[in-house]
Amino acid sequence: MTMKSTICAGIAALVALGGCASTRPVEGPVRLGQVAYVDGPRVRVDEIIEDSRCPSDLLCVWAGRLIVRATVLGRGWEKQLRMTLGEPVAVTDGALTLISATPVPTRRKPVGMPEPYRFTFAFQGGL
Numbered sequence: 001m002t003m004k005s006t007i008c009a010g011i012a013a014l015v016a017l018g019g020c021a022s023t024r025p026v027e028g029p030v031r032l033g034q035v036a037y038v039d040g041p042r043v044r045v046d047e048i049i050e051d052s053r054c055p056s057d058l059l060c061v062w063a064g065r066l067i068v069r070a071t072v073l074g075r076g077w078e079k080q081l082r083m084t085l086g087e088p089v090a091v092t093d094g095a096l097t098l099i100s101a102t103p104v105p106t107r108r109k110p111v112g113m114p115e116p117y118r119f120t121f122a123f124q125g126g127l
Contacts, residue, residue, distance in 0.1 A: 030044075031116050031117065032117055038122065040092075045070050046071055048117065051067075053085075054105070065084055067083070070083050083098045085101055088124070094123055095124050097123075101117060101118070103118075
């Protein structure tokens with residue numbers, strides 16, 4: 001095996017195991033640190049600031065909220081934002097919305113490793 005193929009195999013193994021964040025934009029749900037392409041802008045969730053969402057198997061007086069710190073990337077610029085699940089944020093010539101986040105909290109404790117967060121965004125507007 002050549003040095004180049006050894007390095008490529010090692011990187012592929014890390015990505016398959018989720019050991020490093022992807023730098024290539026992907027469509028659909030993304031994990032913390034991955035870059036999502038959202039019909040124009042690209043967005044990366046950098047940190048979960050608050051997740052006080054009501055567990056799905058419980059009735060709550062207050063639904064709670066999910067707030068993340070995200071970086072929105074454009075051509076030659078980037079901007080950090082606080083985004084709340086379901087609330088549009090003005091970005092360039094449109095609005096970016098964090099439309100879903102999984103897993104949804106439950107009262108039951110997960111067995112083994114908890115599932116990693118996955119985030120889905122939508123962008124409305126643009127030219």
